[in-house]
Amino acid sequence: MISTANDLALQRLKNASPRFVDVKQAKDLLPDFDKYTILHAGPPIKYLDMCAPMQEAVHAALIYEDLAVDREDAKLLASSSKIKYSPCHSKGVVGPMTGVTSWSMPLLVVENTDYGNYAYSTINEGAGDVIRFGACTDNTIKRLKWIENTLAPCLKKVVDSYGGIDLTGIIAQAVTMGDELHMRNNASSRVFVYEIVSRLAQVNESEEFLEVIEFLTSRNDQFFLNFAMAANKSAADAASNIPGSSIVTAIARNGVEVGIKVSGLKDEWFTAPAPAVDGLYFSGFDENDSNPDLGDSAIMEVNGFGAFAMAAGPAIVQILGIENTSKAFELTEEMTKITHGEHFKYSVSTTNFSGLPLGIDVMKVIESNITPAITTAIAGKEPGVGMIGAGLSRVPYLVFDKAIRRFDEVVQELYEK
Amino acid sequence: MISTANDLALQRLKNASPRFVDVKQAKDLLPDFDKYTILHAGPPIKYLDMCAPMQEAVHAALIYEDLAVDREDAKLLASSSKIKYSPCHSKGVVGPMTGVTSWSMPLLVVENTDYGNYAYSTINEGAGDVIRFGACTDNTIKRLKWIENTLAPCLKKVVDSYGGIDLTGIIAQAVTMGDELHMRNNASSRVFVYEIVSRLAQVNESEEFLEVIEFLTSRNDQFFLNFAMAANKSAADAASNIPGSSIVTAIARNGVEVGIKVSGLKDEWFTAPAPAVDGLYFSGFDENDSNPDLGDSAIMEVNGFGAFAMAAGPAIVQILGIENTSKAFELTEEMTKITHGEHFKYSVSTTNFSGLPLGIDVMKVIESNITPAITTAIAGKEPGVGMIGAGLSRVPYLVFDKAIRRFDEVVQELYEK
Numbered sequence: 105m106i107s108t109a110n111d112l113a114l115q116r117l118k119n120a121s122p123r124f125v126d127v128k129q130a131k132d133l134l135p136d137f138d139k140y141t142i143l144h145a146g147p148p149i150k151y152l153d154m155c156a157p158m159q160e161a162v163h164a165a166l167i168y169e170d171l172a173v174d175r176e177d178a179k180l181l182a183s184s185s186k187i188k189y190s191p192c193h194s195k196g197v198v199g200p201m202t203g204v205t206s207w208s209m210p211l212l213v214v215e216n217t218d219y220g221n222y223a224y225s226t227i228n229e230g231a232g233d234v235i236r237f238g239a240c241t242d243n244t245i246k247r248l249k250w251i252e253n254t255l256a257p258c259l260k261k262v263v264d265s266y267g268g269i270d271l272t273g274i275i276a277q278a279v280t281m282g283d284e285l286h287m288r289n290n291a292s293s294r295v296f297v298y299e300i301v302s303r304l305a306q307v308n309e310s311e312e313f314l315e316v317i318e319f320l321t322s323r324n325d326q327f328f329l330n331f332a333m334a335a336n337k338s339a340a341d342a343a344s345n346i347p348g349s350s351i352v353t354a355i356a357r358n359g360v361e362v363g364i365k366v367s368g369l370k371d372e373w374f375t376a377p378a379p380a381v382d383g384l385y386f387s388g389f390d391e392n393d394s395n396p397d398l399g400d401s402a403i404m405e406v407n408g409f410g411a412f413a414m415a416a417g418p419a420i421v422q423i424l425g426i427e428n429t430s431k432a433f434e435l436t437e438e439m440t441k442i443t444h445g446e447h448f449k450y451s452v453s454t455t456n457f458s459g460l461p462l463g464i465d466v467m468k469v470i471e472s473n474i475t476p477a478i479t480t481a482i483a484g485k486e487p488g489v490g491m492i493g494a495g496l497s498r499v500p501y502l503v504f505d506k507a508i509r510r511f512d513e514v515v516q517e518l519y520e521k
Numbered sequence: 522m523i524s525t526a527n528d529l530a531l532q533r534l535k536n537a538s539p540r541f542v543d544v545k546q547a548k549d550l551l552p553d554f555d556k557y558t559i560l561h562a563g564p565p566i567k568y569l570d571m572c573a574p575m576q577e578a579v580h581a582a583l584i585y586e587d588l589a590v591d592r593e594d595a596k597l598l599a600s601s602s603k604i605k606y607s608p609c610h611s612k613g614v615v616g617p618m619t620g621v622t623s624w625s626m627p628l629l630v631v632e633n634t635d636y637g638n639y640a641y642s643t644i645n646e647g648a649g650d651v652i653r654f655g656a657c658t659d660n661t662i663k664r665l666k667w668i669e670n671t672l673a674p675c676l677k678k679v680v681d682s683y684g685g686i687d688l689t690g691i692i693a694q695a696v697t698m699g700d701e702l703h704m705r706n707n708a709s710s711r712v713f714v715y716e717i718v719s720r721l722a723q724v725n726e727s728e729e730f731l732e733v734i735e736f737l738t739s740r741n742d743q744f745f746l747n748f749a750m751a752a753n754k755s756a757a758d759a760a761s762n763i764p765g766s767s768i769v770t771a772i773a774r775n776g777v778e779v780g781i782k783v784s785g786l787k788d789e790w791f792t793a794p795a796p797a798v799d800g801l802y803f804s805g806f807d808e809n810d811s812n813p814d815l816g817d818s819a820i821m822e823v824n825g826f827g828a829f830a831m832a833a834g835p836a837i838v839q840i841l842g843i844e845n846t847s848k849a850f851e852l853t854e855e856m857t858k859i860t861h862g863e864h865f866k867y868s869v870s871t872t873n874f875s876g877l878p879l880g881i882d883v884m885k886v887i888e889s890n891i892t893p894a895i896t897t898a899i900a901g902k903e904p905g906v907g908m909i910g911a912g913l914s915r916v917p918y919l920v921f922d923k924a925i926r927r928f929d930e931v932v933q934e935l936y937e938k
Contacts, residue, residue, distance in 0.1 A: 280836045281698035281708050282870065291698050291708065294715040301718055302735045310727050318719045419697045419870035429873045453699065453836035454871045456846045 106467075106515065109348035113367045114445045114463040116346075117407060119218040120339030122271040124331060126213035127260040129252070133211055133224060134195045139169060142182075143192040145203025145400045146358025147373040151182050151189060155359035155395050157238025160487030161202035162187075164240035168248045169206050175240055191373075193354055193365070197224045198337040198400040200329060201236040201483055202359070209248070210256030212331055214271065216338035223337035225330040227251050227259070231323040236399075237483050237490040250315075258316045261307040262300050271335045272449060274299060274328070279450045279460075282417040285332050286401055286410030287424070287479040287494050292328035297321060329401065336407035337400075343463075345370055348518055350511055351444060352464040355402035355476065355499055359395050359483070364503050366466055369510055376502035381482045383495015384425025395485040397497045402478045408447045408460030411477035411496060412439040416452040416460070423494050424479060435477055435496075436461065442468040442476065466511060469504045523884070523932065526765035530784045531862045531880040534768075534824060536635040537756030539688040541748060543630035544677040546669070550628055550641060551612045556586060559599075560609040562620025562817045563775025564790040568599050568606060572776035572812050574655025577904030578619035579604075581657035585665045586623050592657055610771055611788070614641045615754040615817040617746060618653035618900055619776070626665070627673030629748055631688065633755035640754035642747040644668050644676070648740040653816075654900050654907040667732075675733045678724040679717050688752045689866060691716065691745070696867045696877075699834040702749050703818055703827030704841070704896040704911050709745035714738060746818065753824035754817075760880075762787050765935055767928055768861060769881040772819035772893065772916055776812050776900070781920050783883055786927055793919035798899045800912015801842025812902040814914045819895045825864045825877030828894035828913060829856040833869040833877070840911050841896060852894055852913075853878065859885040859893065883928060886921045 130137065142162055144154070151162065163178035166187070172178035181187060192199045199205050211224040226236075229247055233239035263269055274295050281291030297320050305313050320327060344353045349367035356363055363373040378396035385391070404410040414420060415436035418429035426432070436452070439461040446459030464476055475498045482493040547554065559579055561571070568579065580595035583604070589595035598604060609616045616622050628641040643653075646664055650656035680686055691712050698708030714737050722730050737744060761770040766784035773780055780790040795813035802808070821827040831837060832853035835846035843849070853869070856878040863876030881893055892915045899910040 277707070290694070291711075294708075294711045297718070298711040298714050298738055301714070302731070302738050305722065305727075305731055305734055310722075314719070314722055317722055321715055321719050417870075421870075429870055453834075453838075453846055 105348045105518070106350060109346050109368060110351050110444050110463065110465060113343040113346050113349040113351035116219060116343040117339050117463055118447060118449065120216050120342060121218040122214050122335030122338050123217055123268040124212060124263055124271055125215045125268040126263060127210050127256045128213060130205060130209050130211050131207045133213065134197070137195060139171070139207040140186055141188045141190060143190055143195060143197055143199065143203065143205040144358060145192060145199050145201065145398060146356040147361055147363030147375050148191055149189065149358045149360060151187070153360060155398070156485060156487045157395055157483050158202045158204065158359050160238040160240045161204035161235045164235045164244050165204050165206040167240070168245050169208055191356065192400055193356055196222060196337070196341065198333040198403050199226055199236070200333065200401045201399040201481065202238055203400050204235055208252060210252055212334050214331070214334040214338050216342050219342035221338055221341050223334045223341060225334040227255060228327045228330045230319065230327070233488065233490065238487045239490060240488065254312055255316055255319065258304065258308045258312050262304050265303055265307045269300070271331055275332060275335065276450055279413065279416045280453055282419050284410055284413040284417040284420055284479060286404040287481065288417050288420045289328045289332065290325045292332065293325055296328050296331070332409070333401055333403050336403045336409065340403060340406050343367055348515060350466040352406055352466060355406055356400045357397040357402060359398040362397055362499055362503065364499065364507060366507050366511060368514060369507065372510065374503045374507040374510070376500040379497050379500055381480055381495040381497045383482050383493045384423060385482070385493035389484065389492035393484050393489070393492055395483040397480060398483050399480065401480065405476055405478050406464065408450065408462040410479045411435050412461050413452070414479065415455050418454065420479065424496055438474060439477065441472050442474050466504050466507050470508050473501070475499050475501050475504065522765045522935070523767060526763050526785060527768050527861050527880065527882060530760040530763050530766040530768035533636060533760040534756050534880055535864060535866065537633050537759060538635040539752030539755050540632050540634055540685040541629060541680055541688055542632045542685040543680060544627050544673045545630060547622060547626050547628050548624045550630065551614070554612060556588070556624040557603055558605045558607060560607055560612060560614055560616065560620065560622040561775060562609060562616050562618065562815060563773040564778055564780030564792050565608055566606065566775045566777060568604070570777060572815070573902060573904045574812055574900050575619045575621065575776050577655040577657045578621035578652045581652045581661050582621050582623040584657070585662050586625055608773070609817055610773055613639060613754070613758065615750040615820050616643055616653070617750065617818045618816040618898065619655055620817050621652055625669060627669055629751050631748070631751035631755050633759050636759035638755055638758050640751045640758060642751040644672060645741070645744045645747045647736065647744070650905065650907065655904045656907060657905065671729055672733055672736065675721065675725045675729050679721050682720055682724050686717070688748055692749060692752065693867055696830065696833045697870055699836050701827055701830040701834040701837055701896060703821040704898065705834050705837045706745045706749065707742045709749065710742055713745050713748070749826070750818055750820050753820045753826065757820060757823050760784055765932060767883040769823055769883060772823055772895070773817045774814040774819060776815040779814055779916055779920065781916065781924060783924050783928060785931060786924065789927065791920045791924040791927070793917040796914050796917055798897055798912040798914045800899050800910045801840060802899070802910035806901065806909040810901050810909055812900040814897060815900050816897065818897070822893055822895050823881065825867065825879040827896045828852050829878045830869070831896065832872050835871065837896065841913055855891060856894065858889050859891050883921050883924050887925050890918070892916050892918050892921065
């Protein structure tokens with residue numbers, strides 16, 4: 105029974121056909137959502153328990169929403185009972201790093217045409233003092249407004265004019281171009297611009313186009329990450345809620361805890377303290393400055409990308425602080441030991457077109473004592489510092505230990521029925 | 522003495538710093554050139570000896586230059602004594618496939634800032650009935666005129682506004698993105714567009730910009746090849762004419778003969794019959810339809826790219842008709858046996874950042890009996906058919922045998938002085 109359930113989960117992950125179909129504000133998309141609800145990365149957490157960058161991102165969101173006039177005002181409101189907090193994942197959203205998502209933010213809408221479900225992500229803000237790394241400056245708010253008022257409408261016109269843009273093709277190209285698609289989106293971001301730029305120019309006014317194309321091509325190597333995250337969330341959601349399946353359908357970090365979800369265990373989170381990230385720090389920073397693991401972007405690993413796909417992009421070792429590219433091949437090989445199959449749509453040319461290791465099986469993690477690796481950015485623990493490096497983390501064994509115990513109970517109940 | 526000379530040649534190849542600095546018509550750039558001179562790929566050849574695609578490309582050039590009214594008229598003129606023919610290489614030019622280059626054609630100007638020399642190439646025409654594959658239709662001529670009157674001025678405005686564009690950075694990025702840069706320029710062409718698109722829009726009228734960006738992003742995966750060829754020609758020329766050096770400075774094919782040049786042997790060509798290409802044919806074609814090896818693009822292999830760089834882009838095996846990517850790694854490894862060093866600027870992430878094998882040494886080819894491999898497009902032997910596949914060729918041993926004999930004589934003379 106478990107094996108059949110896992111086969112079905114794997115099939116859903118494999119068959120996912122993500123299409124970028126719309127850009128709409130969160131308020132027009134999300135269920136059980138209002139202006140006083142703030143979404144965040146990772147498993148559930150209260151405002152007072154959040155890491156500082158996430159709290160600061162909440163402040164920025166409240167100012168952006170005109171619910172607070174400044175940071176002090178925002179702090180008071182954020183800690184009051186007026187504001188409700190929910191994981192992005194609970195609304196079909198995935199957000200990189202702090203993941204803070206609010207009422208007016210435009211979201212990328214990705215349809216999984218294979219299964220008919222939808223997933224969402226904010227639009228990547230580029231580099232600098234960005235909300236995803238916990239910045240809350242005038243510039244942070246100004247950029248969010250520009251994304252809402254200029255970038256989002258321009259992108260919407262493009263996607264409307266195409267009637268949707270297939271993301272599988274872009275992702276497949278990027279995997280042959282050295283992207284593992286979590287920490288390295290250099291190729292995918294360039295391929296995306298290349299695919300849409302002509303249409304972007306055709307369907308928009310010249311002034312808006314000039315602003316948008318300047319933004320897309322300036323220090324914006326991670327622009328495609330949010331598309332890829334929503335694509336993989338749409339795949340993972342299709343593989344969720346399959347009775348008897350031990351396949352992982354979410355890995356997410358809120359900077360304090362890391363949590364996973366398992367297909368056969370519905371919406372239950374299994375959590376443990378978020379680990380430190382072993383990585384390479386930008387000049388002037390070290391591990392004492394770093395926040396524990398943060399962000400919903402580990403949805404990439406759930407679907408075979410990130411650390412699981414390092415063999416496709418071994419150049420990534422340079423920014424992760426790993427000396428030798430052999431580690432990239434070893435990690436992908438290691439991850440095949442905890443996955444249920446291979447992703448035939450995304451193959452690795454450096455290993456003779458083997459598919460990405462796909463479908464993390466809680467049982468295999470327990471049996472092998474191998475935990476999923478994640479390629480990830482490192483956020484400064486002080487708010488506003490931003491990205492201070494990149495590295496590798498491991499999902500703690502504890503979350504799988506908790507999950508397998510619950511899984512055993514649930515499977516027992518299934519058999520008894 | 523030979524070793525020192527080869528070290529110097531290698532140093533010149535390594536230090537080459539190609540910058541795209543201008544776009545100008547051939548007439549304003551080339552020495553000893555007039556409207557009745559037609560340049561072609563490969564070693565010297567007479568019109569009547571040319572392969573059919575090259576002859577047809579000459580006809581197209583004569584019509585494009587308003588020297589002939591139609592193909593019949595062009596045939597008569599082409600075979601008359603009025604038209605002179607020279608290898609592109611003799612004027613600092615490199616041309617893909619037929620390489621046919623004439624008076625009015627705009628050329629990409631690449632400066633090797635390390636050595637101060639210049640090299641040139643035409644602008645890539647994209648896919649379809651193009652002159653480089655020997656097409657001569659109304660559309661071929663129309664596209665050439667459009668390149669002259671619209672694309673070239675737009676690109677010139679961009680490069681002028683930057684004061685030159687470094688090509689090393691684009692090439693280095695592309696090598697980490699799976700391009701071997703001869704048959705696969707998917708990444709480099711996308712990176713190039715990404716780098717310039719914002720400026721391209723800023724400095725051009727909207728209408729021209731729309732036409733140009735549509736052209737650049739439509740079936741134009743090889744657009745960057747011509748930049749890369751000129752870049753490598755500028756490197757190879759800097760490494761030329763070093764007394765006592767046995768390093769190869771040109772490999773070029775005219776569709777009938779393949780020829781090489783050697784640094785210590787100045788401008789002398791050493792030739793042999795052009796080999797057939799072992800490859801994968803598009804549907805409906807086979808080796809009986811193919812023209813022997815053609816084009817100056819083997820300048821890529823002279824500088825460590827193409828077949829020498831297949832380990833950087835093993836996905837290329839799919840379009841070359843090779844079953845297993847291990848062949849890609851084997852070929853790069855094999856080429857290290859006939860090269861004098863490594864290219865430190867362009868490293869291969871799949872093999873732990875080893876540099877591209879650089880500087881083909883005629884002596885090593887003779888000693889090892891390993892001849893340089895080339896990744897190449899296959900042209901139909903009938904004019905106008907165009908590209909019918911892609912594959913691998915080998916430079917015949919005979920050209921090295923001829924070169925080493927002459928090299929021995931010349932070195933002997935040097936010692937006697």
